[in-house]
Amino acid sequence: MNLETLEVAEAPCRHLALGARQETVASAPPVLLLAPRTRWLTVDTREFWYYRELLYFFIWRDIKVRYKQTAVGAAWAVLQPLMTMLLFSLLFGRLAKLPSQGLPYPLFYYSALLPWMYFSTTLQNTTSKLVENQHVITKVYFPRLMLPLSATLCGLVDFGISFLMFAVILSYYGVRFAIWPGLGLLYFPILLLLTILLALGVGLWLSALNAIYRDVKYVLPFLLQFWMFASPVAYPASLIPPKWRWLYGLNPLSGVIEGFRWSLTGRGDLPYRQLALSAAMILAIAVSGLAYFQAMEVTIADVV
């Protein structure tokens, strides 16, 4: 109701589109009205656009700092899923002899670890984002959403790198056993988007909660461990007895991860109904996360 009146008097980049409510004064600089918060769920796209460079700088900082602080840098993005894949193949594959939908174990595990690793590391980074940046939050304004969002997008760099490794593994098995992804690959962007949205949605909840209760930081490792075993990462979803499927389906990641495996290897089926349920839940989590984050955002500088 207030957005439509916004007139850009100067060059767009000089213009500060601002959070609360805006009004226009003919041929004058932008006017910003600061008042107690009254509305829920307002994403000011104009403001977001104005701050887009800051989002870029946050992502750039995180990547840069990580590569400066680690000895092997980018290799971690490959080593982590690779080592886990080897461990799972040995433990759950060779020893426990869990079924793998007819896929070679490395392929079976890596195709699920790809989204899982992205999800779990991103969630950890997103959760600590507000607290980590408290000295900035209490000293300068910018849309707080930039922080969790930057963590979510930053994780995509690692995802890309480990995806390259997956391509190598896939080519190897493709040549040897003729396992190639089919048209299911077209679903890949949608599945990735769902994973990003879920990581962001849960991340918004947890990062805001973490600002009030630092306990979240301690709970998170358990949550992630639990969540991994509640998702078809180390085993196929078909292992779950049918009468418990509905419960299993309440985990939004189960549909997504099964989908990933199907999309990337061409084996098994796309769990359509499961995926639709996951998508609906992910959307609900993301929207509620945004609402909670924004409700918190108002006082975040006071409590963090």
Added chain:
Amino acid sequence: MHSAAIQVEGLGKRYRVGEREHYRSLRDRISSASSAATRFLTGAKRRAVGSHASVLWALKDVWLSVPEGQVAGLIGRNGAGKSTLLKVLARITKPTAGFARIRGRIGSLLEVGTGFHPELTGRENVYLSGAILGMKRAEIARKFDEIAAFSEVERFLDTPLKHYSSGMQMRLAFAVAAHLEPEILLVDEVLAVGDTAFQRKCLGKMGEVAQEGRTILFVSHNLGAITRLCSRVLWLDGGRVRMDGAAASVVSAYQLEGFSHRAQWARPASLAATGDFSFTEVAVQSRTGDRTSLFDGNEPVNIGLVYGVRRRLSGCQVGIRVLNAEGVVIFTSGDADFLGTSAAPKDPGHYRATVQIPACFLAPGSYSVLVAAHLPERSVYEVIEGAVAFEITAPGSLAALDGRLGVVTPLLPWSTNRCEEAQP
């Protein structure tokens, strides 16, 4: 109506005093990760029940209007609401009541080096900090050489910030800040740190900025700088504007109040002790330990400080600064002034310190004492301006009697020998 750059109407900001402490106590109760989940639940419940937290209005019914191009100063004691006002105007926190209308691009400088990262190089930090403070990438690139020259650390721009001395970091941070070009600039106390020469350079730069017609709201404990830079000063007291007018008259009225000889300062309830460091009590004492604010010139003046430390602070120094009635700084003294010894880290706990101003040192007159704790050239933990005040009523030495020049009247040891007899 719309001609003001900053128009504040009935602005209020309420804090629940218990809020922060609540978080702390919750954390304290958690000792092991394994019990975290259950504690979390009890904590959440406790929070809902614990609505008895007392309410504090850091700002209440503040009305003010700053016309475009004016440089206005904001003074007041700690807890008067100066920083809260800047935070509301800078959009860091939302007001609870009333509203403010800001006309123009606003920038805030509430800290030096906001967003600096030790792992990144000086060059990278200029970009990062600039972006966080609201500059565009192209703008930073355009001003980069100027920023580098201003910082005087050009040679180290490709060195990670962690290898910089704190003074160098400060220079770089100021250089970025000095090149911000918003139409409205909010500045908080940032000039309290750094060496004098560089401070002067920054004040000069700020004066320049002011002359370019930008609107500035400037909070400082440095009354000299306020009077020099600002044409108008607002005095905040207890979250309200107490006085608003020409710089000189407001500053002198403020100082006058500061000299209503208070021998003791105790932390007011309005000033929650939430930081890592907080003063709880400051007192002026006689040689015998009595609280008094009237001294004879030949008596020493003891300043007693009581403070609490919540987190181990290494390099933290506690100091006092004595100012005379004209606001001239007579001297500044810190608890780690001896050369060659670095300040011992302060472990959590309560501390009691006393510093003695020797007899026959201060001339008769009124003095106010500022107490502060800081990490030299890095950060200021707490400053209590005009915490206590005292008066020297009678001269302690001849030096104070004959109206000679000088702000102090120390009795210095003289040694005089006749080396040679005069030739007849």
